[in-house]
Amino acid sequence: MSSDRLQRYLECIAACNACVVSCQHCASLCLQEPDVKMMTRCIALDFDCAEMCSVSVALMAGGSELADAMCGLCARACRMCAEECGKHSHDHCQQCAEACRVCAEACERVAV
Amino acid sequence: MSSDRLQRYLECIAACNACVVSCQHCASLCLQEPDVKMMTRCIALDFDCAEMCSVSVALMAGGSELADAMCGLCARACRMCAEECGKHSHDHCQQCAEACRVCAEACERVAV
Amino acid sequence: MSSDRLQRYLECIAACNACVVSCQHCASLCLQEPDVKMMTRCIALDFDCAEMCSVSVALMAGGSELADAMCGLCARACRMCAEECGKHSHDHCQQCAEACRVCAEACERVAV
Amino acid sequence: MSSDRLQRYLECIAACNACVVSCQHCASLCLQEPDVKMMTRCIALDFDCAEMCSVSVALMAGGSELADAMCGLCARACRMCAEECGKHSHDHCQQCAEACRVCAEACERVAV
Structure with missing residues (x-):
């Protein structure tokens, strides 16, 4: 894909990357909760x-024909x-919920 | 998920696994074609x-709530x-096309 | 890669695929245990x-230069x-342990 | 894992994320080169x-026991x-080479 097309995805890629970290971190802390x-x-x-x-990141960055559809499902x-x-009131859950909301919105903008 | 639910996915999991191998193999041989x-x-x-x-395999085997939707996109x-x-007439392409068709059908049965 | 090289990996690919299903299934059932x-x-x-x-499956099937090293880590x-x-005495744990052992052995044969 | 441990990985996670984008983008542009x-x-x-x-990102963010070893292989x-x-003199190749070098160094720091 052209660098222009990558440009269109950069915000969504960043939101997805942040969401991966929040989700993996949340899962690992959830497993340690009483x-x-x-x-x-x-x-x-x-x-x-x-x-x-x-x-979704891999498909967007690679300019896949299926990137937008994948982002729809990711949302x-x-x-x-x-x-x-x-x-859940745990900090990691609240932070993860917020990262997920931001990511959902970014994915929805890409997926339309 | 229950083992019964896994049962429902076994054919599709096998088709997806075969498709991964065919696609990765086809890609690597395509890169060597004149x-x-x-x-x-x-x-x-x-x-x-x-x-x-x-x-799709990971989600089906893990009994994810999103497994069926993922299979729809996979199809x-x-x-x-x-x-x-x-x-393309190359053997690896023809074999890959067949594996993809079988997998698409299996995914469509799961996704409905 | 040549089809001969793929041949060398087929047993390990099958063991890895079985191990993915056992591990994902075990995780989902563990999450439901009292x-x-x-x-x-x-x-x-x-x-x-x-x-x-x-x-490991993706790298083996694609004939990656790093497939053997990845199988070493996978083992x-x-x-x-x-x-x-x-x-753990749960059936899903015992079955998963067995699938993991079989897969470790297959990966070790490839990784040497 | 604790948030402290995540802290240790943040630089490497960022480098890996940048490297994913550079590599996928480079591959897609390489496929279009004459x-x-x-x-x-x-x-x-x-x-x-x-x-x-x-x-590597998934394992670091999830605090996996195998994160450091995976980073070693990733390096x-x-x-x-x-x-x-x-x-290769193409811009996307030169930029990808640089992202890979930065990521290799970050992974090596984590992997020791």
């Missing part, structure tokens, strides 16, 4: 969301993870 | 399709790659 | 191991996961 | 290196890709 039983859906969605964001993963993480 | 200039879209779609199949990647590979 | 607090290292290593196996992940899963 | 036949090893190593960096991928890209 109330881990409450956090299991959070952990599962953290991993899904991190995976989706990671693939769904981010919305689900944001909603679940948002239910 | 007419590599003709094969560039094939190479790009091979990588996209392998990536999608790989993620699209497989259809595109099958169509492009099918244009 | 004693999930006991399973947190198992869950973490399951994800690591699945990730390593998945990348380490499999050994760690096998040891941890082996401590 | 002299694509000269670029085939560059393309193959770009994909390997992007994959390694992506997994090797980055060195190989930097050397190959550095042979």
